[in-house]
Amino acid sequence: MRVSVLGAGVIGVTTAYFLAKDGHEVTVIDRADAAARETSFANGGQISVSHTDPWASPDNLRKVISWLGDQDAPLVFKPSLDPALLKWIWLYLKNCTTARAALNTERMLRIAAYSQNVFKDIRSDVDAPYDARHTGIVHIYRQAKSYTKALKQAEAVTALGIERAPISKDLALEIEPNLSHAMDSLCGIIYAPTDESGNARVFTENIVAACQKVGVTFRFHETVQELLSDGTCISGVRTDKGEITSERLVVAMGSYSPLLLRSLGIKLPVYPAKGYSVTLPVEDKHLAPITALIDDEKKLVYSRLGNRLRIAGLAETVGYDTKIHDARARLVLSGALELFPNAGDISQATYWTGLRPQTPDSVPVLGATPLKGLYLNTGHGTLGWTMSAGSARVVADIINDRTPEINMSGLGFNRFR
Ligand SMILES: Cc1cc2nc3c(=O)[nH]c(=O)nc-3n(C[C@H](O)[C@H](O)[C@H](O)COP(=O)(O)OP(=O)(O)OC[C@H]3O[C@@H](n4cnc5c(N)ncnc54)[C@H](O)[C@@H]3O)c2cc1C
Structure with missing residues (x-):
């Protein structure tokens, strides 16, 4: 079958990889000059x-x-009368109950845990480094109140089969010796031993190379302008370079996914949540963390990517504006230096922003739509890298009329209809 995948982020590229393995004629279209150039x-x-x-x-x-x-604040909300944002807020508020939060935790975890297993399969097929670390993630807390709440969520996640449990300061220092400077300011530490980290861009580029070896066509510098359909069935896309016909279409355009779907009457509540990252080169003289870390109170995450330290976080609802605001970027860096004063070479710091494709319930939108031949793999929000491999495999399964290996209830577009 001819399948077009729209978007060459980590989600689109992993989808193309599984579709190509199933023997389809796959074309990936992206407006950027290479894969993984946006979020x-x-x-x-x-x-x-x-x-x-x-x-x-x-x-x-x-x-x-x-x-x-x-x-x-970690989240800056810019008021706007954008109907897409207002609808999103309404749905978000409806999900702000204890029961919905528990339901959404299970749904997120179901696809994320599956994804971690699928990553193993990909690694056994595509043997290319991406600064992967398999040493778990350390969560730190300074305030007793937030630590107590985090313990409750950790218990819920552990009950669902993924260990996230409190550890002593001594054990934390064994896992992450460079936390020593901050240790006195911490009141609690939680550790998730099976979590991982790695460079999503490098991973995506490796998968592009693997896809190209099996004949996937990548059309970069090409902007999708319209999804073509006769009202019941999808037939292809119109881009700034012409029309491309295909029997199946996968929308994996991150935060931009809802925009082209609107004209087909498909209202997808995905809204951009802008975040920042700072990357520091790390030399022998620096004392950067070697283990991935989450500072939940400041909403910052840390990953050691080879000889670099990546710190990322914050959220802003500012539509599709990706401008780097100095004060916000500095907030990320100062948060890092507070914990790790000698984290890396700040004179060589690079700053970036990206738009998380956020759904109101934080669960991605995977699989079929009301239009025959049109599929979604989008809305992964804060965890698109984590969920990429599993999301791609289940969407490929659905396109192939194969039953996915996980229960798909609550992960599809139907929950918004
Ligand atoms: C600050 C920050 C930190 C994060 N940290 C983590 C983390 O630690 N772990 C984790 O799991 N996730 C993390 N995420 C989330 C993760 O990065 C995203 O969920 C993921 O990258 C989304 O991938 P995607 O392929 O859907 O979107 P993207 O990577 O944005 O890809 C979408 C692609 O579609 C293309 N496109 C859009 N419109 C068009 C068009 N009209 N025509 C052609 N092409 C088009 C774009 O060029 C782009 O390449 C973070 C996000 C941010 C912002």
Whole structure:
């Protein structure tokens, strides 16, 4: 079958990989000059199955309200009358109950845990380095209140089969010796031993090379302008370079996914949540963390990517604006230096922003749509790197009329209809 995949981020490229393995004639279309040039470019690097904490919960709602108007808060909300944002907020609020948060945690974890297994399969097929570390993720807390709440979520995640449990300061120092400077300021530490980290961009580029070897066509510098359909069935796309016909279409355009779907009557509640990252070169003289870390209170994550340290986080609802605001970028860097004063060469720091394709329930949207031949693999929000391999495999299964290896209930577009 001729299948077009729209978007060459980590999600689109892994989807193309599994579709090509199934023997389809696959074309990937992206407006950028290479794969992983938007949100998959410089994200936090964490494959954090244990950190499947939905944004919508009673606790988070209280935090979001307390942050309103504070430009230094982890989340900056810019008021707007954009109907897409208003609809998103409405759905977000509906998910801010204890019961919905528990349901969404299970859904996120189901696809994330599966994804971690699928990564193993990909690694056995594509043997290319991507600065992977398999040493778990350390979560740190300074305030007793947030630590107590985190323990509850850790228990919930552990009950679902992924260990995330408190550890002593001594053990934390064995796992991450460079935390010694900050240790006195911490009141609690939680460790998720099976979590991982790695460079999503490098991984995606490796998969592009593997795809090209088996005949996948990549059309870069090409912008998709319209999805073509006769009202019941998809027939292809129109781009700035002409028409491409295909029997199956996978929308994997990250935060931009809802825009072209609208004209087909498909209202997908995915909204961009802008985040920042700072990357520092690390030399022998520096004392950067070697283990991945999450600072939940400041909403920052840390990953060691070879001889570089990546710190990422914060969230802003500012539409599709990807401008780097110095004050926000500095907030990420100062958070890192507070914990690790000698983390790396700050004179060579590089700054980046990306748009998380966020759904109101933090669960991605995978599989079929009301239009025959049109499939979605999008809306992965904070965990697109973590969920990429598993999402790609299940979407390929669905396109092939194969039953996915995990239960797909609650992971599809139907939940928004
Ligand atoms: C600061 C930050 C930190 C993060 N940290 C982590 C982390 O630690 N772990 C984790 O699991 N996830 C993390 N994420 C989330 C993760 O990066 C995303 O969920 C993931 O990259 C989304 O991948 P994607 O392929 O859907 O989107 P993208 O990578 O954005 O790819 C979409 C592609 O579609 C293309 N496109 C869009 N519109 C068109 C068009 N009209 N025509 C042609 N091409 C088009 C774009 O050029 C782009 O290449 C983080 C995100 C941010 C912002």
